[in-house]
Amino acid sequence: MKFAFDNTYARLPDRFHARVSPAKVREPRVVKVNRALAEVLGLDADELGSAEGAQVLAGNTLPEGAEPIALAYAGHQFGSFVGQLGDGRAILLGEVVGKDGKRRDIQLKGAGRTPFSRGGDGRAAVGPVLREYVVSEAMAALGVPTTRTLAAVTTGEPVHREEVLPGAVLTRVAASHIRVGTFQFFAARGDREALATLASYALSRHYPDAAGSGNDALALLDRVIEAQANLVARWLGVGFIHGVMNTDNTSIAGETIDYGPCAFLDEYNPEKKFSSIDRGGRYAFGNQPRIAQWNMARLAEALLPLLADDKEEAVRVATERVQGFTGLFIAAHEHVLRAKLGLVREEEEDLALAADLLDLLAANGVDYTVFFRRLCAAAADPAADAQVASLFADPGAFRSWAEAWRQRIAREDVARVDDSARASAMRLVNPAFIPRNHRIEALIQAAVLRGDFEPFETLVRVLERPYEDQPEFAYLSEPPQVEERVQHTFCGT
Ligand code: AMP
Ligand code: MG
Numbered sequence: 343m344k345f346a347f348d349n350t351y352a353r354l355p356d357r358f359h360a361r362v363s364p365a366k367v368r369e370p371r372v373v374k375v376n377r378a379l380a381e382v383l384g385l386d387a388d389e390l391g392s393a394e395g396a397q398v399l400a401g402n403t404l405p406e407g408a409e410p411i412a413l414a415y416a417g418h419q420f421g422s423f424v425g426q427l428g429d430g431r432a433i434l435l436g437e438v439v440g441k442d443g444k445r446r447d448i449q450l451k452g453a454g455r456t457p458f459s460r461g462g463d464g465r466a467a468v469g470p471v472l473r474e475y476v477v478s479e480a481m482a483a484l485g486v487p488t489t490r491t492l493a494a495v496t497t498g499e500p501v502h503r504e505e506v507l508p509g510a511v512l513t514r515v516a517a518s519h520i521r522v523g524t525f526q527f528f529a530a531r532g533d534r535e536a537l538a539t540l541a542s543y544a545l546s547r548h549y550p551d552a553a554g555s556g557n558d559a560l561a562l563l564d565r566v567i568e569a570q571a572n573l574v575a576r577w578l579g580v581g582f583i584h585g586v587m588n589t590d591n592t593s594i595a596g597e598t599i600d601y602g603p604c605a606f607l608d609e610y611n612p613e614k615k616f617s618s619i620d621r622g623g624r625y626a627f628g629n630q631p632r633i634a635q636w637n638m639a640r641l642a643e644a645l646l647p648l649l650a651d652d653k654e655e656a657v658r659v660a661t662e663r664v665q666g667f668t669g670l671f672i673a674a675h676e677h678v679l680r681a682k683l684g685l686v687r688e689e690e691e692d693l694a695l696a697a698d699l700l701d702l703l704a705a706n707g708v709d710y711t712v713f714f715r716r717l718c719a720a721a722a723d724p725a726a727d728a729q730v731a732s733l734f735a736d737p738g739a740f741r742s743w744a745e746a747w748r749q750r751i752a753r754e755d756v757a758r759v760d761d762s763a764r765a766s767a768m769r770l771v772n773p774a775f776i777p778r779n780h781r782i783e784a785l786i787q788a789a790v791l792r793g794d795f796e797p798f799e800t801l802v803r804v805l806e807r808p809y810e811d812q813p814e815f816a817y818l819s820e821p822p823q824v825e826e827r828v829q830h831t832f833c834g835t
Contacts (some may be wrong), residue, residue: 343398346447347407347436351518353544357536359411364401364433364453365464367682368510369498372396373468373795374802375464376492379515382440383492387555390493400511401433402454410457416530417523417590420624425530427523427590428458432466434519434553434774439621445547447519452511465501468494469786470833471510472798474601476785477746478514478783480805481598486576487569488598489516507790517597520544521643522566529644538648548595559648560659562594567638567667570594571576575632575674578627579682580697580776581607581710585617585831587625587633587784589640601832608821610703610710616779616831631675635667648732681771682714683747684721684764687754695750699743706734709821714772720744722765773808774819777801779828 352359353713366486372391380387389395397403412429419427433453434828439445439578451474452466471494481488497509520540528536541559545552549565573596577584583605584591591600603617612628625633642649642660650656672693679696680688713733719726727744731737751764759767786795804815822828 343394343741344386345405345407345436346353346384347409348406348437348439348445349407349436349480350543350547351434351437351447352409352411353387353535354539357414357533358540359413359434360428361459362410362412362433362456363454364404364410366402367400367499367511370396370400370402370511371398371496371498373472373494373496373510376479376490379490380493381476383438383446383515384441385492386800387439391674396495399450399670400497401450405435405622410435412458413519413524414458414527414592415521415523416527417521417587417588417824418526418637419588419590422622422692423525423526423530424590426458428527429456429461429519430459431456432514432519444517447514447516449514449516450511451514452509462592463501465497465499465509466512467501467503467507468496468510468789469507470602471512472789473604473782474512474514476777476798476801476805477601477604478598479802480775480808481580481582483806483808484580484773484776486582486598487573487582487596489514489593491515516593516599517595518544518547518593519599520594521590521599522592522594522644522777524594525644526589527639527680529647530563534647537645539592541645541648544594557649559645560663563638563642563645563649563660566594566596566641567663570634570638571631571667571670572596572674573598574631575671575678577630579678579771581610581614581627581774582705583607583613583625584615584622584630585625586833587630587637589637589765592634592637592641600675601834605779605828605831607710608778609707609826610700610713611703614702616828618830620834633673633713635664635671638667638785639664640649678771682768684718684751684768685716685754686759689750689753692750695746698746702734702739702743706736706739708733711773711776712819712821715769715774715819718765718768718772721768722762724748773789774811775804775808777805778818778822779831780822780826797800 375391377387410433414428432451434449455464475491478491499509500506501509545558545562553560555561585603593599602758605616614622615626648654716730731740735742788794788797
């Protein structure tokens with residue numbers, strides 16, 4: 343099996359990682375290979391799906407050129423600093439430059455214990471692996487920056503959680519696995535040299551056009567803040583709740599990473615949280631921009647020794663940059679909301695129009711995704727308003743908002759965009775399908791209880807084209823019935 347490995351992180355100093363070997367498992371079986379992604383990576387999907395491929399994807403045999411390592415990192419978890427975390431159950435095989443010229447990490451998640459495992463078993467259960475497969479690939483198809491999933495395999499071995507569950511390994515593909523917590527790891531140790539090495543490495547790997555300013559750390563901070571502001575705006579656009587926005591789960595490359603108790607909104611509610619461990623709602627839907635900014639403050643703090651020679655100057659620069667997150671986020675969020683509403687021109691009151699709408703959605707318990715998809719039809723033809731209004735406990739509330747929306751649309755450049763073109767453009771940003779929590783729960787149940795992976799296959803396939811109506815799968819676009827509602831999600835680690 344040929345992977346064109348070109349490993350750069352493994353070349354970094356020893357204190358950046360630990361050399362490890364994946365654990366051998368009894369009976370690897372491929373659940374699914376992501377053919378399109380394999381293609382981009384220059385890998386043979388048929389080979390990956392074979393018995394030999396299963397051995398590789400489970401960590402039983404190492405492909406030629408792999409240099410398996412576990413990465414060192416620290417992180418703030420729910421606001422408290424933990425100085426030593428690191429890859430406790432994920433093993434980086436190496437990096438591959440794809441056909442698109444992009445360098446990516448290939449990592450086995452659930453591949454056994456490492457020096458960073460602390461009390462954990464280094465394993466993953468099939469449920470969280472299927473969840474990550476479905477949600478990460480859906481995010482990619484939705485156009486949200488994210489780590490990807492190349493494959494899922496079962497191990498033929500049990501893992502012990504609250505119950506005994508089938509074990510599995512997920513092959514994660516990422517622009518890199520450098521996190522805010524990676525910088526915190528070295529900052530906490532006062533290791534300025536490692537910080538500088540990492541900052542320059544990350545900048546040239548992820549933001550090469552920003553290199554050469556003479557201050558790599560500052561250039562990196564700027565770019566990461568911008569990337570995170572954009573990322574969270576995209577999350578809000580599709581109704582995504584990450585669930586564990588700890589600094590160790592915040593990617594320097596600006597990708598969504600670490601799909602644990604993540605979930606999508608059904609009815610719109612900014613206070614919504616699903617994660618069973620997020621008791622205070624720290625990572626609730628509407629809190630995510632604030633938390634991303636908090637995480638950027640932690641990155642700035644870690645980089646302080648590199649930002650300027652003078653301490654006070656470093657603090658001043660860091661503070662200014664972190665405060666700048668607010669404006670970047672607002673601009674990115676406005677951009678997302680305008681597109682959802684079918685607006686191209688920019689008017690100052692657009693945000694207020696959107697905010698009024700979101701208040702109404704929350705007050706009326708309206709499904710976020712269904713609403714915006716139906717609004718596309720209403721943009722083409724006001725006769726479709728009834729279908730939208732019927733989603734509201736108080737349909738009149740929608741009707742008066744729609745009046746303001748139409749007056750606003752009338753001020754768009756009508757010669758350039760006719761109503762049906764506007765509706766088509768809206769359908770490219772307002773998905774018909776999201777990975778709904780009750781569907782994910784159901785597919786995990788089918789896999790775990792009955793060994794039936796058909797619901798998983800179907801959902802993955804439908805979510806490859808989330809912006810297309812697929813009438814035969816309309817049931818997958820529907821919100822849960824009351825009895826199907828998922829109240830809590832779990833890390834499952
Ligand atoms: P997460 O909640 O997935 O972001 O993980 C937080 C930390 O716990 C990371 O350092 C993980 O590597 C570690 N961890 C999570 N699950 C396990 C496990 N089953 N075995 C060992 N380490 C784990
Ligand atoms: Mg993590």
